[in-house]
Amino acid sequence: MRRYLALARLANGPRLLAGSLLAAPGQAAVDLVILLALHHATGSFGPGGVAVAVGTIAFSVSTVVQGRLIDRFGIRRVLRPAALALATATAALAAAVVLGAAPALLIGLSAVLGLSQPATGPAARTAWMTAATDADTRVTAFSYCSVTQDVGFVAGPALFGLLATAATPSISLACCGALITTGALAISAATGTPSPAGRVVPARARNLLRSVAPLAAVMVAIGLALGAVDVSAPALATQNDQPGLAGVLLAASSLGSLLGGLAYGARSWNAPATHRLLACAAAFAATLMLPALAPTTAAAVAGLLIAGAPMGATLTTAYLLAGDLVPEDRTTVGFSLLTLALNAGAAAGYALGAQIAVHGSAAEGFVLGAGAAIVGAFGAACLGLALRRIADANPPA
Numbered sequence: 001m002r003r004y005l006a007l008a009r010l011a012n013g014p015r016l017l018a019g020s021l022l023a024a025p026g027q028a029a030v031d032l033v034i035l036l037a038l039h040h041a042t043g044s045f046g047p048g049g050v051a052v053a054v055g056t057i058a059f060s061v062s063t064v065v066q067g068r069l070i071d072r073f074g075i076r077r078v079l080r081p082a083a084l085a086l087a088t089a090t091a092a093l094a095a096a097v098v099l100g101a102a103p104a105l106l107i108g109l110s111a112v113l114g115l116s117q118p119a120t121g122p123a124a125r126t127a128w129m130t131a132a133t134d135a136d137t138r139v140t141a142f143s144y145c146s147v148t149q150d151v152g153f154v155a156g157p158a159l160f161g162l163l164a165t166a167a168t169p170s171i172s173l174a175c176c177g178a179l180i181t182t183g184a185l186a187i188s189a190a191t192g193t194p195s196p197a198g199r200v201v202p203a204r205a206r207n208l209l210r211s212v213a214p215l216a217a218v219m220v221a222i223g224l225a226l227g228a229v230d231v232s233a234p235a236l237a238t239q240n241d242q243p244g245l246a247g248v249l250l251a252a253s254s255l256g257s258l259l260g261g262l263a264y265g266a267r268s269w270n271a272p273a274t275h276r277l278l279a280c281a282a283a284f285a286a287t288l289m290l291p292a293l294a295p296t297t298a299a300a301v302a303g304l305l306i307a308g309a310p311m312g313a314t315l316t317t318a319y320l321l322a323g324d325l326v327p328e329d330r331t332t333v334g335f336s337l338l339t340l341a342l343n344a345g346a347a348a349g350y351a352l353g354a355q356i357a358v359h360g361s362a363a364e365g366f367v368l369g370a371g372a373a374i375v376g377a378f379g380a381a382c383l384g385l386a387l388r389r390i391a392d393a394n395p396p397a
Contacts, residue, residue: 003140003266010131012190016124020145023120023183024152026176029160031056033176036161037097037169038106047103051110058114060340066119067336071329075123079188083181085116090177094170118184121145122335127190129323129331136268142320143265146312150258154251212334214383215322219338220345221376222281222314225288225369227349229253232365233304235357240297252301256308264313273321274384278377280314285373292366
């Protein structure tokens with residue numbers, strides 16, 4: 001843990017640590033809270049489902065736009081207005097729910113909320129790129145970003161879902177927005193620091209790698225695997241006549257990812273990032289066979305705990321590699337595009353996993369996830385070979 005404690009001693013470290021930790025639970029829970037709020041207002045999950053879908057699309061587009069703006073104007077000038085816009089949009093949607101507004105208005109306000117949600121993940125990684133001056137510290141910082149997201153997925157839906165039940169969905173929505181806003185403002189308070197050192201791609205080769213398409217393709221495959229797991233886990237609990245354990249299975253996967261991410265960031269790595277990405281994706285593929293072959297739900301919980309361990313490390317390594325590959329003036333939009341690719345893959349994984357669960361078995365869904373992770377590992381291997389050829393063709397002066 002000493003490496004993580006050392007992050008607090010870096011310039012802007014406390015702000016970035018607190019901001020990521022505060023924003024993550026709210027961002028993980030906001031879709032659930034919107035769904036519950038619109039169900040409370042309309043008496044149906046139909047409008048809520050549409051609102052969540054529209055809001056997710058709006059946020060995905062907004063993240064890329066915010067990334068480009070951050071690269072041009074800086075984190076503070078983009079994230080702070082976005083945070084204030086989110087606070088306004090959240091308050092407006094909560095008030096509309098209380099007043100029983102028409103479904104169309106509620107869906108429209110959900111879209112505005114998605115557009116205004118701050119791109120805290122890409123912004124925090126960009127800030128860490130400048131705050132962390134050596135490769136080992138960046139590994140720890142990026143691992144922390146992944147760990148906070150896992151914490152958010154474990155704690156956020158449970159916390160705000162309980163608040164929506166104990167109080168009202170509108171109150172839960174307002175608190176959710178307040179937490180995201182506070183986290184975004186903390187990250188936006190990070191002041192500028194010198195440009196990051198240690199870029200591994202030769203300057204003459206950067207034009208060839210200006211697009212993050214090869215790495216984004218890997219992220220689509222990993223996202224598909226994650227989406228398949230998120231659907232297959234509750235499907236397995238249902239098939240075993242233990243639907244109440246669906247949350248336990250998902251929590252086991254997130255806990256494994258959290259622990260794996262912490263361990264990954266707690267040590268130094270000598271292997272190139274492409275080699276690590278290949279190893280992590282391959283390990284993810286192999287360990288996904290554990291829940292697929294599990295004879296009982298309890299065994300599946302253990303299998304998902306183990307399979308979760310490479311997940312956080314895989315994502316951390318992909319973002320680290322993006323930080324090395326993309327041009328310095330496109331860092332944040334590069335991170336944003338990777339997030340977009342991950343979410344696109346996850347959406348495909350949800351859809352394919354659901355179809356497999358309906359027409360096949362949950363075990364087959366885990367096999368789908370393993371196959372997608374293998375494709376991701378193959379993509380990482382191809383990227384590593386391409387980078388080696390570029391480096392050989394452009395030796396340092």
